[in-house]
Amino acid sequence: MSTAKPHPAVADVRRAVRDLLEEVEPEGRITVAVSGGADSLALAAAATHIGHKMGLAVVGLIVDHGLQAESAHTAARAAEHLADLGLDDVQVLPVVVEGKGGLEAAARRARYAALRTAADGAWVLLGHTRDDQAETVLLGLGRGSGPRSIAGMKPLDHPWARPLLRTPRTTTQTACAALGITPWQDPHNADPRFTRVRLRHEVLPLLDDVLQGGVSAALARTAAQLREDLAALDAIAAEAHTRASEGDELVVAELTPLPPAVRRRVLRTWLTRAGVPELTDAHLRGADALVSDWHGQRGIALPGGLVARRARGRLTCTGREV
């Protein structure tokens, strides 16, 4: 084994991976999701180094979406890189991309489902970087999204683990170069028809220039602060939900004095547990109106054939026929 000091970029990526793995204390095995790009290859190299030091088996997972003629070749090349890096096992997972919401969304759904199944309970390390986080935050701000979107991606959300959310993309690129790895360049990343690509190549550099640098780091910090605030709100709402619950019902008098942000969280938890699928903000506002803007209306229709009703100071959520 080489005892030479690693390149600083390689050391940075390893440190990020080690910090996260020490936090989650995985047992036996970790998996790394690899697209073949610089972020996930640098991640896989670091995960192998640190994972082996911790006595863990490291498995590489490559999803082949089958969307481009050369996708099988790209997957095979990524598998070769991983074999060279000394991973214990490498699996190429072919998926069928279909369903609603556009090709990108369908590909993402298929990818995450395949990764989850293949990981079989083990953590899946993803290569999202600080720059990806900054793009997510900026996109959320520009679209007027709620705080949950602007809070960006979570570092840990089992089985997903994102050790590189504080690591700049340039570091993963430098790390790959230092390790002698030539990453795959996703042609989508240069296609200006994608909003995210324009954000990356046009908006963020301009903003960085105007604000004299540090924008990606700043946006990632904003996301981290928001995640802390949201976690506090969620904890308050969980307590309020417990107080307001009587069996499957909610006591209106417990809900009325709550701040709207807390009340809507309580209602969201309650409706989700009642089995309402695909709850939208409009449904949530409707349910909230039964508490905060009540003029004697009896109920609101929800997806899944369910109805939220107010009667005798209680909210119930049941099937239409009841």
Ligand SMILES: Nc1ncnc2c1ncn2[C@@H]1O[C@H](COP(=O)(O)OP(=O)(O)OP(=O)(O)O)[C@@H](O)[C@H]1O
């Ligand atoms: N084909 C793939 N096979 C395995 N893992 C992948 C693949 N594509 C992406 N990933 C994983 O997801 C990480 C993020 O990649 P990318 O930003 O393209 O994905 P994404 O999940 O679609 O991101 P977003 O959620 O921002 O749309 C990669 O670093 C890698 O860990």
